[in-house]
Amino acid sequence: MQWVSLGQGPDMATANIFIVYAASATTVTLSPRSGGQGQPSYNPAANVTLLEGSGIVDGRMVAEVRCENCWGSWPAAPSGSSSAVVEGGEGGVGAATGAATGAGGGSGGFVMDPNGNETAWFWAYQLGAPLDSADVGAELGMHDVKGEMVWDLREAGFEVGETGLEEGFNPFA
Ligand code: HEM
Ligand SMILES: *[C@@H]1O[C@H](CO)[C@@H](O)[C@H](O)[C@H]1NC(C)=O
Numbered sequence: 001m002q003w004v005s006l007g008q009g010p011d012m013a014t015a016n017i018f019i020v021y022a023a024s025a026t027t028v029t030l031s032p033r034s035g036g037q038g039q040p041s042y043n044p045a046a047n048v049t050l051l052e053g054s055g056i057v058d059g060r061m062v063a064e065v066r067c068e069n070c071w072g073s074w075p076a077a078p079s080g081s082s083s084a085v086v087e088g089g090e091g092g093v094g095a096a097t098g099a100a101t102g103a104g105g106g107s108g109g110f111v112m113d114p115n116g117n118e119t120a121w122f123w124a125y126q127l128g129a130p131l132d133s134a135d136v137g138a139e140l141g142m143h144d145v146k147g148e149m150v151w152d153l154r155e156a157g158f159e160v161g162e163t164g165l166e167e168g169f170n171p172f173a
């Protein structure tokens with residue numbers, strides 16, 4: 001695999017796209033992107049972090065991701081104004097609503113219900129040699145294979161204590 005990717009949302013135009021590729025023989029780059037025409041562009045408004053446990057493990061690229069603003073489309077990449085700031089909501093619901101109204105946007109974005117039983121996702125990958133790039137804006141070739149799926153997010157929850165999530169907490173570990 002040269003890159004692997006998960007799209008959160010119903011279509012390329014509005015989705016939050018998570019692309020992963022090798023940064024080195026043991027580490028991966030997580031590149032959050034948006035955009036519907038051809039190669040998606042790096043979106044600095046995505047508030048995502050790679051958790052401990054991510055990397056190249058037993059020959060597989062593994063990305064365990066924390067996202068702070070994934071209940072809706074990430075804001076369109078800022079273009080001179082500071083309007084891309086996302087307000088954190090209680091419990092995260094609606095923390096980021098569709099704001100793809102900037103240049104090139106206009107689709108309105110998606111909003112995802114954390115308890116949604118039929119949420120829309122898709123995926124794609126490209127085969128090839130490792131990119132060995134830590135650049136979140138690395139130039140990527142088109143997918144060899146792609147597909148779609150529907151997930152029941154009620155199956156994906158986990159308990160969170162009174163104090164909320166500790167920094168670096170990894171439910172996948
Ligand atoms: C990296 C550069 C990329 C290029 C140049 C590219 C290009 C294209 C093109 C030309 C199409 C329309 C033709 C077709 O259906 O095969 C397409 C469709 C599609 N691509 Fe990509 N793509 C890229 C990345 C991605 C990524 C990262 C994902 C998913 C996570 C993705 C998911 C899809 C899906 C689901 C479709 C079919 C539905 C649609 O057209 O909205 N693509 N892509
Ligand atoms: C990312 O989310 C955290 C936690 O909600 C917040 O403290 C931080 O300011 C956010 N960063 C950006 C760039 O929005």
Ligand SMILES: *[C@@H]1O[C@H](CO)[C@@H](O)[C@H](O)[C@H]1NC(C)=O
Binds near residue numbers: 117118152
């Ligand atoms: C999701 O919920 C709707 C409305 O309650 C129901 O009609 C549908 O069958 C459910 N789908 C799944 C996969 O559980």
